[in-house]
Amino acid sequence: MEMLAVVSIAVSGTVQYNYIPVSASFTSGGGLASYYRFFLNGVGDGSVESFSSPVSSATKYHSYNGLRGNTSYSLTVHFYNSSMVSLGSNTITVKTPAEPDTTPPSINSWYANSISKKSVEMYVSASDSSGVSGFYFYLNGSSYGSMYGSSGRYTFSGLNAGTTYSFGVKAYDIYSNTSSMVNYSARTSSNAPPTISSWYATQIGENSVTMYVAASDDEFISGYWFYLNGSSVSTTSEGNGRYTFYNLKPNTSYTFGVKVYDGDGAQSSLSSYSATTKKNRPDEFVWDNGKYSGYAFNVTANEWTRLCTRVNEFRFYKGLSNSVFTAVKKGDVFKASHYKELVNAIKAMSPPTSVPNIREAGDTIYASDINRLKDSLNSIL
Secondary structure (H helix, E strand, C coil), X not given: CCCCCEEEEEECCCCECCEEEEEEEEEXXXXXXXXXXEEECCEECCCCEEEEEEECEEEEEEEEECCCCCCEEEEEEEEECCCCCEEEEEEEEEECCCCCCCCCCEEEEEEEEEECCCXXXXXXXXXXXXXXXXXXXXXCCEEEEEEECCEEXXXXXXXXXXXXXXXXXXXXXXXXXXXXXXXXXEECCCCCCCEEEEEEEEEECCCCEEEEEEEECCCCEEEEEEEECCEEEEEECCCCEEEEECCCCCCCEEEEEEEEEECCCCECCCEXXXXXXXXXXXXXXXXXXXXXXXXXXXXXXXXXXXXXXXXXXXXXXXCCCCCCCCCCCCCCCCXXXXXXXHHHHHHCCCCCCCCXXXXXXXXXXXXXXXXXXXXXXXXXX
């Protein structure tokens, strides 16, 4: 009488939702095995297989395919002798795991949270049955960056002001299922030009004018363009401060202009300021002959006429009308009225060195008075 064989069946690898790998072993209890067959839920899974010759022991492998996820299966193996009489069998129950998620996430929200000149902050949220892992971001269709999580804000930076962009996003889940792209079109803020707050002359000379400029911008000032009578003369990257126009002509009216530009290339409108350069300052007056206290001195008609002429040159330089002086000639008597005319004409120009006192008819006019007239005139700037 034959003894029953020892038969076992066991899982031999990773069980997947649609696949179970097994191994089956046979050890003879007296009879030799010529055939074997695997069963799924009592139904033969494949045909009867045969050994090349009867065996007393063997191990065979089999794969159950086309299964469903999250389902329990009865797995059986039979070994047979040459007459197809079962020598032994074994059965195990195995449950497949749930089928993996193949559905991509759904994007619920995708909109601009804030927009500036050079950046756009977008808000995104998505949902998925197995959980959203993160997002891929795109700028005008090109990959731009990524972010983990199921929602949040993401900033596109380094953009150009006043430009329309397409901002794209895809969501992906833990199984790498990726949604289709969702796009949002937005235009960055326009670049506001800088504003000039100050533009005026701080010093006006005969051949130069120094201007002061101050400006502001929503980001930063890059530099200035300067203009003379409408023509560009210079650019500078300096900040608020002074700029000097050189090589000007004396007593000439000029229009000084400035424009400001920022780092994005936006520029202000032209601010203009008109000014007239100073006249050439007359040369200082010098007596033909020195006048010294304690010594007799003469004032020639020529000297006095030159002094009167030089006074009117200074009055023109200061923007005053000419004074009328009494004409003198050689041999005339030097009168206090002649002296008084010069004192009043020079005094009207507010010289730093004060004029001498007025002298009346009969008063003595000293060398110090005459020299004081000269020094007072020469002190005018």
